Every structure is written in C-alpha cells, then in structure tokens.
Amino acid sequence: xxxxxxxxxxxxxxxxxxxxxxxxxxxxxxxxxxxxxxxxxxxxxxxxxxxxxxxxxxxxxxxxxxxxxxxxxxxxxxxxxxxxxxxxxxxxxxxxxxxxxxxxxxxxxxxxxxxxxxxxxxxxxxxxxxxxxxxxxxxxxxxxxxxxxxxxxx
Amino acid sequence: xxxxxxxxxxxxxxxxxxxxxxxxxxxxxxxxxxxxxxxxxxxxxxxxxxxxxxxxxxxxxxxxxxxxxxxxxxxxxxxxxxxxxxxxxxxxxxxxxxxxxxxxxx
Amino acid sequence: xxxxxxxxxxxxxxxxxxxxxxxxxxxxxxxxxxxxxxxxxxxxxxxxxxxxxxxxxxxxxxxxxxxxxxxxxxxxxxxxxxxxxxxxxxxxxxxxxxxxxxxxxxxxxxxxxxxxxxxxxxxxxxxxxxxxxxxxxxxxxxxxxxxxxxxxxxxxxxxxxxxxxxxxxxxxxxxxxxxxxxxxxxxxxxxxxxxxxxxxxxxxxxxxxxxxxxxxxxxxxxxxxxxxxxxxxxxxxxxxxxxxxxxxxxxxxxxxxxxxxxxxxxxxxxxxxxx
Numbered sequence: 281x282x283x284x285x286x287x288x289x290x291x292x293x294x295x296x297x298x299x300x301x302x303x304x305x306x307x308x309x310x311x312x313x314x315x316x317x318x319x320x321x322x323x324x325x326x327x328x329x330x331x332x333x334x335x336x337x338x339x340x341x342x343x344x345x346x347x348x349x350x351x352x353x354x355x356x357x358x359x360x361x362x363x364x365x366x367x368x369x370x371x372x373x374x375x376x377x378x379x380x381x382x383x384x385x386x387x388x389x390x391x392x393x394x395x396x397x398x399x400x401x402x403x404x405x406x407x408x409x410x411x412x413x414x415x416x417x418x419x420x421x422x423x424x425x426x427x428x429x430x431x432x433x434x
Numbered sequence: 435x436x437x438x439x440x441x442x443x444x445x446x447x448x449x450x451x452x453x454x455x456x457x458x459x460x461x462x463x464x465x466x467x468x469x470x471x472x473x474x475x476x477x478x479x480x481x482x483x484x485x486x487x488x489x490x491x492x493x494x495x496x497x498x499x500x501x502x503x504x505x506x507x508x509x510x511x512x513x514x515x516x517x518x519x520x521x522x523x524x525x526x527x528x529x530x531x532x533x534x535x536x537x538x539x540x
Numbered sequence: 541x542x543x544x545x546x547x548x549x550x551x552x553x554x555x556x557x558x559x560x561x562x563x564x565x566x567x568x569x570x571x572x573x574x575x576x577x578x579x580x581x582x583x584x585x586x587x588x589x590x591x592x593x594x595x596x597x598x599x600x601x602x603x604x605x606x607x608x609x610x611x612x613x614x615x616x617x618x619x620x621x622x623x624x625x626x627x628x629x630x631x632x633x634x635x636x637x638x639x640x641x642x643x644x645x646x647x648x649x650x651x652x653x654x655x656x657x658x659x660x661x662x663x664x665x666x667x668x669x670x671x672x673x674x675x676x677x678x679x680x681x682x683x684x685x686x687x688x689x690x691x692x693x694x695x696x697x698x699x700x701x702x703x704x705x706x707x708x709x710x711x712x713x714x715x716x717x718x719x720x721x722x723x724x725x726x727x728x729x730x731x732x733x734x735x736x737x738x739x740x741x742x743x744x745x746x747x748x749x750x751x752x753x754x755x756x757x758x759x760x761x762x763x764x765x766x767x768x769x770x771x772x773x774x775x776x777x778x779x780x781x782x783x784x785x786x787x788x789x790x791x792x793x794x795x796x797x798x799x800x801x802x803x804x805x806x807x808x809x810x811x812x813x814x815x
Contacts, residue, residue: 341593341595343593344593344595345592345593345595345596345761345815346761346762346815348502348503348761348762348764349502349503349599349761349764350502351595360512371500373500376500378464378498378499378500380498380500381497381498381500381501382495382496382497382498382500382501383495383496384493384494384495384507384509385493385494385495385496386492386493387491387492387493388512389487389490389492389511389512390492390493390509390510390511390512391451391452391510391511391512392451392510392512394453394509394510395495395507395508395509396506396507396508396509397501397502397505397506397507397508398501398502398505398506399500399501399502400499400500400501400502428743428744428745436610436613436614437613439604441604455604455605457604457605457607459607459610461764502764503607503764503765504607504610504764506605
C-alpha cells in the first residue's frame with residue numbers, strides 16, 4: 281500500500297470500512313492530511329465549499345502559558361435532531377507543523393454538539409474550528425491564542 | 435498503563451443531556467528523532483476515540499499529533515434509558531484501552 | 541553571553557537579561573484566584589500556584605483533570621508490590637500509604653547514618669535497598685516519581701516544615717550559599733531571578749518566588765509529564781548556561797533544603813501543575 285494512494289483517497293472511505301488494517305490506514309491518512317497547509321486541509325474537509333462564519337463557538341484562553349496543553353472548548357449551535365444535526369467539528373491550527381489537529385464526530389444522541397479538549401500549539405496563532413452540518417453546510421469559528429515562550433529550560 | 439479515567443453521572447432523568455469527561459495517560463508521541471542517538475522514534479498517538487452507549491457509538495474522535503499528551507476529552511450524551519457506556523482509545527502501537535460506566539435512568 | 545563582565549545590582553539585571561535575549565517585559569503581581577489566595581499565600585510567601593494562569597490552576601485543583609495524579613495512582617499500586625530478596629512490599633512494614641502523612645513536609649533532614657542530609661527520594665531508595673533488599677529506583681524513573689508523588693500526596697494541605705538548625709545547619713548554609721552564588725555564562729544566582737525579580741517577566745515568562753517546597757514532583761506542561769525538583773534545578777542551572785549537577789547530588793539536596801525552608805508554612809500541593 282503506497283502512501284501516494286492513501287493520500288488521493290477520501291478519508292471518509294476509510295472511516296466506513298472496517299477491520300484492523302483500516303485503523304492503521306486512518307492513522308496514516310490523518311498524518312498525510314495533517315502535514316498539508318491549513319487552507320488545503322480546510323478545502324478537503326469542506327470539499328471545496330467556503331464555510332460560513334457563525335454557529336461555531338470556539339473558546340480558548342487569550343494567552344496560553346505553554347503551547348503543550350491549551351484548553352479548547354467548542355459548541356456548535358444545532359437542534360441535534362435526526363433531521364438536523366451537527367455531524368462533526370474539526371480543529372485546524374494553521375501554524376502547527378501538523379495543521380490538522382483532530383476531528384470530533386457527533387450523532388443526534390450526542391444531545392449537544394459540544395467538545396472540550398486540550399491541544400498543542402506551536403506558536404501564537406488563529407485557530408479554526410470547522411463544523412459540518414447534516415444538511416451539508418459548513419460553518420467556521422475562530423480564536424486567537426497568544427502562546428508565551430517558556431523561559432526556564434530543562 | 436494507568437487506567438483511563440471517565441466521569442459519568444450515576445443517575446439521570448430520561449431525555450437529560452449529561453456531560454461525560456474522559457482522561458487517558460498517553461504520550462501522544464509524534465514521529466521524531468532521539469536527540470542523542472539520532473535514532474528515529476516512530477509516531478505513537480491515540481488516533482481513534484469512541485464513546486458507545488449500549489453498544490452504539492454516539493461520539494467519536496479522529497485525533498492527530500496536535501492533541502495534547504494525556505488527552506482529555508469531554509462531550510455530551512442525551513440519555514434515554516439505563517445502560518452501560520463503553521469508551522475505547524486506540525493507538526498507533528496497536529493497543530486498545532477501554533473503560534466502562536453504568537448509568538441509571540430514574 | 542561570553543564577554544559580559546558587569547557586576548549586577550538590581551537594575552542592571554534587565555540590561556543583562558536584554559543582552560542575553562531574556563528581555564524583561566514588565567512586572568505583574570501574581571495571578572489572583574481570590575479564594576485560593578489564603579491557601580497559597582502564607583505570611584507574604586506565595587506558592588508558584590499564584591503565578592500560574594487560571595487554566596493551569598484549574599487543572600491542578602481537579603484531581604480528575606490533574607494528570608499528575610496518574611503517578612499518584614501508580615505509586616499506590618507500587619506500594620503493595622513485593623520486590624527484593626526480603627520478600628516485602630512497602631505495605632508489609634508501613635501499612636497504608638496514609639501512614640506517611642507528615643513525612644513529606646519535613647524532608648530533607650539530617651541523617652545520622654550518613655552524617656548528611658537525606659531527601660524523600662533517597663529515603664525511599666534506602667528502604668528498597670536496606671529493608672527490601674531490592675534494587676534502588678533510578679532518579680527520574682516513573683517508579684521513583686510515582687512513589688515520591690504518593691508520599692507527597694498523602695501530606696496534602698500540611699505546611700512545609702523543614703528544620704534547618706542543629707546538625708542540619710551546615711548543610712542549610714551550603715544550600716543557601718549555592719542559592720546566592722553567581723554561576724554560568726550569564727553570571728547569575730538563583731536569588732537574582734527568584735528573590736530580586738519575582739513578579740517580573742523574563743521573556744514572556746512570569747518569575748515566581750521559587751517557593752516550590754510543597755509542590756514537587758510537579759506535572760509541567762512543558763515536560764508533558766511529572767518531574768522532580770532536581771530536574772527543575774537542572775533546568776534553572778542550564779538557563780544561565782551553568783553546568784548542572786547530578787540529581788540526587790549533595791549539592792542539590794542541600795539546595796533542596798534551602799528552597800524548602802523558603803517554603804516553610806506553605807501547603808503541600810503535590811502533584812502541582814505548572815507551565
């Protein structure tokens with residue numbers, strides 16, 4: 281299985297196939313996606329559509345003491361019914377060596393399109409959260425985080 | 435390996451939306467080279483997270499190296515019936531970690 | 541910064557720091573979390589907790605979120621593990637770990653046997669070698685960190701209370717001298733940063749008073765794991781481009797006593813979380 285082939289396939293195909301090998305493939309594709317420039321990652325996630333501003337609330341501290349662990353909370357406005365729900369939200373950190381940080385997938389059973397986690401930020405930057413809705417629309421929320429440099433080594 | 439942590443309320447009302455918190459000890463190692471020997475250190479991160487209720491996945495994650503070491507993840511679930519949660523983390527080394535928790539609908 | 545020969549008084553520090561690329565950006569009082577202030581500020585001494593951002597404080601406050609507690613759990617497990625030729629575990633002789641409450645705040649202390657100071661890590665390893673006839677744990681190993689964290693954890697909330705008089709005095713004096721001695725290419729002492737410039741920024745980093753006697757081992761965001769106080773000392777030595785000593789060396793144990801004495805009265809907060 282060559283890496284080139286993995287890159288040209290849509291990630292989604294891997295997610296719906298099953299088996300142990302697939303997990304490894306997903307990992308690989310994530311890696312491949314992550315190395316790409318942020319705009320390209322965004323394009324792949326939205327299949328070229330331009331996400332609208334709004335609906336996505338991305339909460340992060342204005343200043344992070346250390347980029348190794350930055351509090352990240354995302355809430356997407358959605359009724360979360362089987363007819364109308366938020367399917368996923370992806371985090372993109374354009375100035376990280378790996379721009380694709382992760383994707384969280386919801387179902388109507390989630391009740392609320394909400395996730396709270398910690399992410400790594402290599403430097404001060406604007407972080408993006410991109411939500412995909414069940415009607416195929418995309419929304420984006422942004423937050424700027426100042427990452428301070430650690431002064432003491434070791 | 436330390437046991438993963440999950441915090442799930444013991445009881446909920448039918449239709450209530452609860453918050454679930456999870457934390458697992460994991461280095462989330464990105465591919466790099468050993469500073470001293472120059473030997474490559476392969477990537478080993480948790481790439482997949484799944485939260486299931488009574489066997490059905492309701493929240494999942496596809497993570498990359500940007501998720502911090504000792505990954506923390508909190509999310510919601512709309513509880514309709516009593517049952518059991520299962521949480522599953524899978525890493526690049528092929529390891530699977532699981533945790534379970536029960537909830538009762540009053 | 542080879543070539544810099546200034547003798548630094550207070551105000552020259554910023555010039556020197558600027559020269560070294562460590563520009564002091566200004567001053568700030570400690571981050572105020574009003575309700576915790578009482579707990580972490582005692583007789584005008586402030587724990588590093590109060591120099592942390594609210595997000596970092598919150599991570600420490602909640603045992604569930606505090607990743608350092610994973611090591612405490614590991615310590616609890618190790619406590620009951622039989623190892624060595626004597627066929628004993630810590631539990632065989634000491635009972636429950638809670639029996640160790642009150643031990644952490646008074647170490648390092650003078651040890652009759654070796655006629656020098658002994659700290660917690662060394663005390664643990666002495667029990668391993670002498671009582672259990674097992675191998676000592678390596679410095680900074682997961683096991684030694686875990687057990688040290690456990691011994692600290694069971695003393696949470698108790699005030700740090702090391703003795704520096706009597707036979708400990710000469711060692712305390714050595715530790716104090718270390719603290720005040722300029723070293724490294726930057727020709728700076730611990731005291732320049734942690735006494736003279738506590739509350740000031742160095743680069744973008746807020747300097748604390750370095751009163752870490754109740755907080756190590758600490759989970760540092762930067763390390764992305766738990767680490768010992770001596771690992772921190774090494775970092776601070778390297779910071780001024782001075783050669784660090786070995787963890788567990790007499791120099792660092794003496795220094796530890798001085799740092800801990802500066803924290804006398806502050807509560808044990810192991811495992812702390814810092815940036």
